[in-house]
Amino acid sequence: MKRSQIDPKFPLAVNGVYETTAYADLSSVDNLETCSGGYSSIPSFDPVETTDAKSTNFCSKKRTSRRPWTIKDADMECISRSMEHVWKKTILPILESFVDMEPLRDPRIAYWIEELTQTHENLMLLQGSPQKQISESCSSLNRVCENSEWVPLRESWIFTLWKSESIKALLEAQNFRCSGCGIRVEKEYLKRVNIFYICFFFMQISRYCDYYGKVFCQCCHQGSKSTIPARILHTWNFNEFPVCDLASHFLTEVHDVPAIHINHVAPHIIEKVRVLKNVIMLREKLSYMWDFIKNCPDAEHTVTKYGNLRTLFTSLEHHILHSLDLFSLSDLIRVHNKDMGSLLEPIVYYARCHIETCKHCRQFAATCAYCEDAQEVLFPFQLEKVYKCSKCASLSHLKCQAKFRRKVSNQTGCKKCLRVHKDK
Template structure:
């Protein structure tokens, strides 16, 4: 029996689009991987209802006539961008919508067109969401997200100790965050994967464990790092403080570390700032 070979074209740009080689000329959709590279940002407005007349009753992608009457391809709305598509361009796939997550903490999957599905899948692990700029109130509303933010900020502070400690670099503790490399670089940016992992109670326990192991190195295991601690100048306690301790506060002017409660009781008075002020006057 003669073997039949079907020639396929698979996009090498990471989007995974697959088609017959002979059908390449029929493709009208822009490669999702190229869209991600050109503009790696999400639409941040929640999809709203609008009529088919806004698209002249045609599919937003292939321009086929669509509608809700017999004889016409079914018009299907994409919950990501709000456009309507034919059943060839919209297969009723579902995805978590970033705008609904950022504005409503809503992770219910909703129907999206094929192009949106591919785009959202490729952008899913990328840290492109600056929550503080988009919806800072979300940290007050979602306790787990706020705890994640605090741990990330403290890990960034801990990183300064590691960069000047050979034993810390040799221990490669920061490599525990390699799957989320952006956590070592900044405390502000999040990926959709991060937010899904927060909502499913995956990220916070993982991050707390890493935070604890790094803190143990600095405060207990390493004498070099221990010597870089601070003593509060506002009280008689000889307790060694570190900038990432929950009971500590870093002076916003000179970066001196003090007990949080001592600083507040003193009327936000910093002894080091006072000395600096006297020396320059």
């Protein structure tokens, strides 16, 4: 006989004890009392004298056959209710107590916490969705964690221009798994893809991300589109292409972050795109002009058509004046639309007019290191006619520097650098 009692402290556990033979091992009673923590609700072990040895729940049986594991409708509903119970009783109170302990100062963290508290709505099964379809999809598609066949992607800058390949080749390279979540496509789908349903498979089962160059499932790729940094830097293409949700989130977050050094990533694009080359030249002029404007007391009181001259410089972003080849995605879009050029040209014009006529600014002008013509002063922002030595920072005419280079072809630098080198 089996005696069962419900422990009020553990309502989901049933304390069942079987009556066994007289020669049963009484040491198991001590183990049972020790594991139970000494609760009085657990019935004592009463041995009964009998000659029939009955099987107990402590004995293990070997299964003769194994049935495939299937998910029934009742099981799915039970899982859904248990997930909701665990979330409301355990996880949600922990998050709320964490927020109540100390107010969150960073609005981004507060937004993440609020978004996390609403995550259980996405984890629960939809009431309107048929449970039969969910069980069938679970049998055909298997989600896996990080293993040797699949490694989750990370949010990072990618400047590689991917080659166009077929969906079949990409799936084979990905071990027939989604690059975002690791969901696996079974052979039944692949047979249909290879024969008849390539277009249907591409639209309904998998989607291509132009940023990562990989295939994603519909859950990880909901059809978002964005400009691709690699296409901008290599082909100057600003069209929007399909990207996965991970790439869409990352590109949105870093849209205004200056992180693209064009001279390191794609130096060839500067010579090919005239508008980009013009903007880089304007930024170089502004960087030289700022050295004069920030030290000139008259520049603070100089008013132009667009406002105070020094304010025009301080209103610009820091990387525009101090990093010539550093751009963000929004900067490149403004360059393509010619908005940045129209913004910088008036500032360059008014700053040049002020510096060339200001008595205080002209004190820092230089003469040519070759011809030493005192009638003409040179400024470093006069890129059309002035050469600035990269070693000693001396200024000279471009034509004078060209004559010197023809005479001394095996030396680097300028005439002043050569004279210093000979003195050593």
